[in-house]
Amino acid sequence: MADTRSATFALVITGAPYSSQAPQTALGFAKAAIAAGHRIDRVFLYGDGVHLASALCAPPSDEPHWPQEWAGFLEQHGISAIACIASALRRGLVNEAEQKRYQLPSANLLRPFDIAGLGDWVEGRMTSTRTLYFHAGG
Amino acid sequence: MSTLIMIDQPSYGSWSGREALDMAFSLAAFDQPAALLFTGAGVTWLRREQDTADLGQKSVEKNLSAAPVFGIEAIFADRAACQRYGLDERSLIAGVTLVDAISALLNQYDHTAFAG
DSSP states (O other): OOOGGGOEEEEEEOSOBTTBSHHHHHHHHHHHHHHTTOEEEEEEEOGGGGGGGBTTOOOOTTSOOHHHHHHHHHHHHTOEEEEEHHHHHHTTOOOHHHHHHHTOSOOOBOTTOEEEOTHHHHHHHHHSSEEEEEOOOO | OOEEEEEOSOSSSOSHHHHHHHHHHHHHHTTOOEEEEEOGGGGGGGBSSOOOTTTTSOOHHHHHHTHHHHTOOOEEEEHHHHHHTTOOGGGBOTTEEEESOHHHHHTTOSEEEEOO
16 A cells, blocks of 8 residues: 555646635645645646736635635745746736736736746646646536 | 646637647647547537637637647547537548547546646
8 A cells, every 4th residue: 555644746726716616625635635744745826726826816804815825825834836927927917027028017926926837837747646636617 | 657638628718728738738848748638518629620710819720730749649539529519520620539438548648637
């Protein structure tokens, strides 16, 4: 039987917060995995999932703030989280470098999320024991 | 590690199919074996001679025709879905392999993924 105690996970989130449950399901999984002694290697936001990394989300005060919940979790556990650059640019999510490059009025990437290419997803698949996808659903 | 990227979204009206294609191209660019499987409404990607002038979108047929150049190993299509969407071998783009047993195909790959 495989030693599952050493499992590492790459999580890919493609569903946006507040229009899908993907980010909160992924966070629930990530917390449970760490509590069980596993490691989350990295988180990759793709497609509509990049909205999770927006610093401009302002949900009503009696609703969970999923971008902040995720950001706090990532910082607490030192987990790398990347938003796909092609998905991000199309959907209006930029860091300061992309703001300058495209001469946009502001940057809105929430720390500690970073922006990078699909190569980071490819690398995550190779280095992690498992890659799990969290989609928006039907 | 071989990967099968599945596209089950129609060619226009949703962006997730295009983003799945980008995933496949990215794998190939990093020398990771990758193939594409079109199922459900996704088979509409494979129609020959798509005219998208009125849609204001680039034709997915052009994107897809680059797949072999990028190093995508195969393009599979679910035969039953093709029949449902009125596609036969003459109306499909070149280089598509029709498959009947999806579960057998999935077993040939280490990793499978949808974009969304």
